[in-house]
């Protein structure tokens with residue numbers, strides 16, 4: 001059964017496969033890894049470069065990659081050594097996240113979509129949010145992102161409002 005796990009170098013080959021899937025599908029792999037990864041993207045094909053990328057992700061709960069970002073926990077969703085997707089929990093909301101970004105971002109590799117992984121991944125992340133002191137998590141998605149809207153609603157998302165092109169939902173992370 002797939003599980004949420006911390007980023008680890010054992011996923012090197014599978015992670016690179018996932019990046020290739022994004023490229024071959026004509027999708028921007030940024031959705032997989034987030035912004036500001038250019039220095040790592042140049043070197044992550046090599047074991048040392050990938051280890052540096054993983055270290056950066058593991059440090060983000062204390063040291064976000066960008067000074068204007070909040071602390072963030074990065075999790076990977078994987079079955080055995082197969083990387084399926086990623087999910088990031090932002091520990092608190094700054095004005096941008098409160099308006100548009102929300103607490104949680106996620107993506108599933110193109111070859112693993114429509115199998116319920118995003119729905120299960122978000123469900124598994126809610127206790128982690130709780131542990132981080134987030135009682136209600138803000139989730140947002142583009143008005144056109146039907147898949148993400150369904151993922152949020154399947155996890156109990158309560159619609160609050162639409163701001164620009166974003167739908168905003170709150171999910172209780174515990175009882």
Ligand SMILES: CC(C)(COP(=O)(O)OP(=O)(O)OC[C@H]1O[C@@H](n2cnc3c(N)ncnc32)[C@H](O)[C@@H]1OP(=O)(O)O)[C@@H](O)C(=O)NCCC(=O)NCCS
Pocket residue numbers: 031105106107108109112113114115116117118119120140141142145146147148150151154
């Ligand atoms: C959004 C995303 C994470 C969904 O991942 P997934 O693993 O395919 O999602 P699930 O399999 O859990 O599907 C959830 C629901 O969306 C539906 N769905 C999935 N892809 C869909 C699509 N392209 N169009 C319409 N509905 C879709 C599924 O059928 C399912 O519906 P159901 O509950 O009625 O059966 C994935 O498409 C993705 O990585 N997109 C790019 C990144 C992104 O948009 N992230 C979210 C930012 S808010």
